[in-house]
Amino acid sequence: MLPSLSLYNTLTRRKATFEPLHAPFVGVYLCGPTVYSEAHVGNARGPVVFDVLTRYLRHLGYTVRYVRNITDVGHLENDADEGEDKISRRARAQKLEPMQVAEQYANLYHRHMEVLGCLPPDIEPRASGHITEQIQMIQEILANGFAYEVNGSVYFDVPAYNAAGRGYGKLSNRVVEELLAGSRDNLAGQQEKRSPLDFALWKRADERHLMRWPSPFGEAPGEGFPGWHLECSAMSRKYLGAEFDIHGGGLDLMFPHHECEIAQSQACAHPTNEAQVWMHNNMITVNGAKMSKSLGNFITITDLFEGRNPTLPQAYSPMTVRFFLLQAHYRSTIDITDEALQAARKGYRKLMNGLRQLEKLTLPEGTERAPDTEKADAELRKIVTDTFIGLNDDLNTARAIAGLFNLLRKFNGYTANLATLAQVSEAALNEATTAYRTLVIDVLGLVDEPRANAEQLLNLTLNFYSEAKAAKAYDKVDEIRAALKGQGIVIKDTKAGVEWAYSEE
């Protein structure tokens, strides 16, 4: 019997067996992108990791509802009052409607996610489409006395909340007093806040603010927009309930974003930590430093796919990138280098070639199965078990991949020496090949990327056709013509030479 899936929970700082609140249903929420610019490779790690998590949960038989939001409003450039919304800023710079910017980058993001093999989330809510829910949540927090209004803006009252024993900082292990001591005494532009730790739930929109919604807050209700942290709390609650199973995101979101999310949900009518399990994937570094938009050392996903980045002289396919990301455990940092990506590319292709190898694993006619397959069976089954044990251990895809390579070596060994294939029972072999196929394709989401250029292959075939024709080898000529016809292609012998066209039949 395999051990069940255990996951590392940031909230408790330990691994524990995963037990859904309402089995067989599992709710998963992942903080999605702020669609104001192109995503970089670091932005792809979370979606890939949580894609594998949801795929694996489904493989285990759970009914998963996977929610990943799109932030299209509320994410400010900085914390000061005049901090501008990231999307608005971009829109102003490019003379576009903010929603045009959001749409453009959301579309690009979707294309990238698709080629990276990430299944679309079941629900992909946008912050701008859930203003009502966010206002509702603010009103609950106000009613509980954990927020206050100033000039039409509403701020979360961290000291009041913490004094009430709700434990602000429980996720990221921060102590309010230390945060206060360490916080910059620079309150410039933040005069409305009572404490530097307070954060905006709702911001009054000034005249130049592009995205705005009617607000019930303030003396003379005006227009405003929601704070960044609020959307995730409001939308996860709407689609997954006040308390759900797993909340994921990058390690850099732990504080303050996720800490604030928990505080908001704790301050509502039905206080919860939002999710039972909080999971955080680690960062991707370039030359040892975290890749970030502000540092400017980021490699965009397009850069990688097209080989346009100075640190990476060549292009890498989406599946190579996916494999590269999964070769490390999700809680480790990954340093991205050309050398490491090359190694990943080879590894990925090896795994794919293995997939094709599985079909050849049949005992030749007349070969007798060994009378006693127990030993070889046990050996093979141990590898399968170890592979799943790895995955069950906090989604250790690195161990799972190692297991897959171990299986592959067995499979290749059988094909290299068919006599050894007779040493294992059909049942054990089937278990192993099924595990390999399932893990590679369904769970890790690695699929074969055709690399051959169809047109070049076709031209090659036409060359053989011409040669056969010149040699008057008409049986060959007919064979080639028939084979191509099967592909919907007809050969045309013109005076100018051999040409091809798609069949019009």
Added chain:
RNA sequence: GGUGACGUGACCGAGUGGCUAGGUAGAGGUCUGCAAAACCUCCUACGGCGGUUCGAAUCCGCCCGUCACCUCCA
């Protein structure tokens, strides 16, 4: 300053007290018209110094080094 993560062989990267991680690169071999793939063998490490232990990469202490978060960031 506070909080946290980490330092594994040429490179990437698992592993937490004794039992082969795995991939890439390199060397030799089998196979082979050539080559590739595949298979077999080899290269076999845990930042430093102490300590605990029959036994430590794994636990403890100190030191050195790297990184992240504390401000927008996946």
